[in-house]
Amino acid sequence: MQTHEIRKRFLDHFVAAGHTEIPSASLVLDDPNLLFVNAGMVPFKPYFLGERTPESPRATSIQKCVRTLDIEEVGITTRHNTFFQMAGNFSFGDYFKREAIAFAWSLLTNPVADGGFGIDPTRLWPTVYLDDDEAEAIWRDEIGVPAERIQRRGMKDNYWSMGVPGPCGPCSEIFYDRGPEYGVEGGPEADEDRYIEIWNLVFMQNERGEGGTKDDYPILGPLPRPNIDTGMGIERVATILQGVDNVYETDLLKPVIDTAARLTGRAYGAGGEDGHAADVRFRVIADHARTAVMLISDEITPGNDGRGYVLRRLLRRIVRSARLLGADQPTMGDFVDTVIATMSPSYPVLAEKASSIRATAVAEEQAFLRTLADGSKLFDEAVTATRDAGSTVITGSKAFALHDTYGFPIDLTLEMAAEAGLSVDEQGFTDLMAEQRRRAQADAKGKKTGHAEESVYREFLDRGPTEFTGFDELVSDATVLGIVGGGLTRPVATVGDQVDIVLDRTPLYAESGGQMADIGTISTSAGARARVTDVQKVAKSVYRHVATVEAGEFVVGDVVLAAVDPQYRRGATQGHSGTHLVGAALRQVLGSGATQAGSLNRPGYLRFDFRAQGPLSDAQRAEVEDITNSAVESDHEVHTFETGLDEAKAMGAMALFGENYGDRVRVVEIGGPFSMELCGGTHVGSSAQVGPVTLLGESSVASGVRRVEAYVGLDSYRHLARERALLAAVSSTLKVPGEEVPDRVATLVERLRDAEKSLEKLKADAARASAASVLDDAERIGDTLVVAARLADGLSGGDLRALATDLRARLGSQAGIVALFSVTDGKVPFVVALTGAARDAGLSAGAIVGDVAPTVGGRGGGKPDLAQGSGTDPDGIATALARVRQAAG
Known part of the structure; x- marks a missing residue:
């Protein structure tokens, strides 16, 4: 049975049982606690938390989900996927355990001709929570499952909560026995490779409190209205119904693997140690390609933080896996086309957006191929320098340079280092990335409304949406439904208070769709006045007017006049x-x-x-x-x-x-x-x-x-x-008509460039003359000739590098060290160059730079024959020069 048919049968089954079909939400919801939707119940959280009232007491959906915590495990095992589809049926205070169990069992076991999946009931093993006698009795006495195929499990496996105070309850999971070839007998308790979970029924009947661990937290008591949240894994059921070993061999992922095999000339499942590594890369490509297509279709674009970074990481892992399999041409377009062809029957939007999805993915591949070409050279140099220094750890600064200069994500550096038998100073890298990470955290904190805040507005949400009158008028009569300050509702607001005012109707536009919120006023006939500086929506329905009371006082129930600033x-x-x-x-x-x-x-x-x-x-x-x-x-x-x-x-x-x-x-x-x-x-x-x-x-x-x-x-x-006044001023200064200004400016710029080149040449000539005299002061320390000096101020690192290589060449075949320092705008650039004989004697320019850099308050690095750095303390140059001489001894 094809996956699209599995989806259709699930939805048809529950619609026929009185459930309202809810389309899948976007993978990105307005939830500051989630990067992506990671479970089928996530779009329904406001109903389970009591923040909103559902339109129907029964619902069913097949929700797109992405989980990214186990990206590194994808492909290594056949159990991990980043994208998956979770089929669910939900009851909001309507039916409970008996009906939920019956609904699941009938769909799984009913004959295919009757709309079911036709699974052999003798292969299904239910589990229940330790003390859930009710659920066990339903399975045993009403469904007819033999008692020996019903297992009780503890809180870790069969009790659910959101991880925060709120609804919780026992679970009943349904496992499928794949047969003795997959493991030992004894049910899920004995082997979850042989017995795989395909359905989880959550009976939300209690309320949990603060604190505790995943399997140990306080249960406060029963909920007033129990709820049902169940989930069936579409991909796992497809594995069973299609008679394949794992999800990568199903109809939605195997075609991507086949495409990868065609493009790389490698065979999937060839066996052997090298064959296992190849299979991992095939599975990475299949999983990540599907996830990337689904993310791009939900308007996510590759970036350097947050969701964009996850997408970029997935796409780059695809590119690198294809390269390691032997692809020597771009492959992303073919992978995207294959995913869209297999997934669009269930998600027609993929076909509608095919060209833009393809363009986004292909552009990222092209950019990363350039990154690989340039960054791989730097990585190879880092590996060589690390080994030459007798270390097995690539420095954090090297990893940061790969990221900052070439766009290498740290996870790629870690992967490549591991393949080279090395590790990376991750803490050093993390320290250097601290500023970027703080920006990402600040962006996440910028969300204006989270679940904790929405709970304050629960009573207003239950009353229904705020009526927006601003399309037709700029001033409207309204009633104050509530006043919120300091995260709590309050009956009154007085002069100086900064509060949120909730009205039953308003002409003030709330920020959305890219349009900033209106500003304006709220006033009463008694003279109270509040200045509105922002308007935001709670749960996309209730408007909260961010206001400062400037006169009088506002009381819940007041009739007010809400007015938009007309000029604004x-x-x-x-x-x-x-x-x-x-x-x-x-x-x-x-x-x-x-x-x-x-x-x-x-x-x-x-x-x-x-x-x-x-x-x-x-x-x-x-x-x-x-x-x-x-x-x-x-x-x-x-x-x-x-x-x-x-x-x-x-x-x-x-x-x-x-x-x-x-x-x-x-x-x-x-x-x-x-x-x-x-x-x-x-x-x-x-x-x-x-x-x-x-x-x-x-x-x-x-x-x-x-x-x-x-x-x-x-x-x-x-x-x-x-702009016109600026052009007139420039025209007047240059004494030419306005239309001639561009040509005159171009002429002046060209003359300035020529003058700068002449000045640079004069400076370089002077520097070379100065550097040549440095040879006269060279010291022989042991068998090594040391040329170490502070040159004239104003030389850049590039200037010093050119002079150092020139002086090194003059030393010929003898062992020699050239170390040059300068001071430019308060900075201390420096370069160390070694002759071949010095390197053969065991010296390393990179090691010397690493030793002297702290003396000038800086850092640096490079290859064994040439390294450079920069510091901030000119007073340390004398000490640095002394250390260079010590290195020669």
Whole structure:
């Protein structure tokens, strides 16, 4: 049975049993605690935590999941996958153990002709929690499983919680016996390789408290309404129903392995020690290719931190595995095409986004192939230097240089070092990366709303969403539903208090879809007034107005007047509508593949991220600006309307990045076919109201993602006025007409470059003359001639390197050390060069640099014959020179 059929049968089974089918959520949810969705129940957490009320008491879904903790184990074993599909059925206070067990058993064992999976019931072994007599009785007395095939297990295996205070409860797992060829008899307790878990039924019936370990925490008591959360592993069931040994041989992953075999000329499953290593690489390619395609389809792009880094790491492991298997040409496009062909029957969006997914993955492969070519040379040098120094540990600075200069991720350096029989000073690397990691942590902490905060708003969430009136008016009557301050609800707010005010209705726009929140006021007829500086959504439905009380007091239940700052709103609408115009212009110039990858707009300003594999040319940038302003001049009507999601897509409406849409969507149409997008933001009435649009610049923000920025309206005019005044000032200074300024500046720049080259030549000649005299002061220490000196200030490391190699050549065949130091802008560059005879005598330039660097407050490194570094303490140069002489002795 094909995997797509397994999915369909699962959903059909539970829909027929009264469950509402819920489409898979994105792999990325607005949850600060999760990098990716890692379990089928994650999208339903607000219901289990009591933060939101479900629309239906029964639900079923097949959720996309990614787990990345075991990336290094992928391929080494056949049990680990980064991407998997979790089929689930959920009850929110409706049915409980009896029905959940019956639903699972009937689907697994019913004949194929009746819609089931047709699994032999004698091969299924249920497990229950130690004291869950109720579940065991249902399995034994109602389902008919013999008592000897029901096993009780402890808290570690058969009790579930989220790891934090909240719902918890015992589990009942269903295992499939693969047969004696896979291990010993005795059920799951005896061998989980032979008996594999295919279904887990979680009976949420208790509430847990703080503290404790995974299998030891306080149980506070029963929940008022028990819930059901079950999960069936699609890939594991596919392994069973397709009669293969492991998931990599199923219909969704084996085709990728076959593609890898075709491209590399290697055979999967060939056996032998080398064959095992090859099989690991085949499995890495299959697993990571599928995961990468699914991540890119959810708008994740390769990057250097967070989710982007995980994707980059997966793609680079694919490239390197293919190279190690023997591929000498790019392979990523073929892997992506294979994944899309196998997965798109279940996920049609993959076929729709095929070109952009492929472009993103291929661009990362091309970039990494360059990284491998350049970085491998540096890595080989690091290996040689490490061995020459008699060490087995590559320094943290070498690992950092690989990362910082060539983009080598540390995990790749670790893998390559292990293959070379070496290790890496990971702590040293970590210390050098501290600043980058702090930035990543700061970004994670920047999330404005987490589950802990949402719990304060639970009562408001249960009342339903805030009514937004801002499309039709800037001032609205409203009622204060709640006041939140310091993480707690409060009955009143007085002058000076900074609080969140929850209203039943509001004209103030909450930040979303790239549009910044409105600012404005909330006031009462009694004279109370609060200044609103931000508006955010809780659980995408309740608006919280971040406000400071400036006069009077606000009490829950007050009737108030909520007002938007009209000037701010006008600028915001100009920025948002301008974003739509620029996006449409980019698609005209670059093609339909230039889809949105993010945006931000505020009064007078916009930025737009789009997918492209290279920068805009000057001509393209000018064309985008011209098309945008032509649309402004045409004064297109901005028309908004609501329709069904499928109807909107059929009309060609573009979906905005990062948005989740319901069955009814809002469409913003500017000039008919010119721009049509799904959008919940506020807009101008006609395109002329956007005012002039001036592109400020274009840059790269991630692999395959570019960014344009622009001013709109009065800010655009002011920018152009400043540019005009600047040109007039330069024209006046150069005493040429404005149109001749570029040519005159180019001439002056060329003359300046010539002067700099002449100056550099004079400086180099002087340095060589100075260095030549250094030979006269050379000292013979033992059998080694030492040339060690501080040269004139102002020489760079490159200058010193050229002089050192020149002096070394003059020493000929004798053993010699050349060590040169200089001081430039408070820094101390230095270089050590050794002749061949000195190296043969056991000396190493890298070791000498490592010894002298601390004396000048610096660090450095290099090869045995030439090494260099830089410090910050000129007073240590004399000590450094003395250490060079000691090294010769």
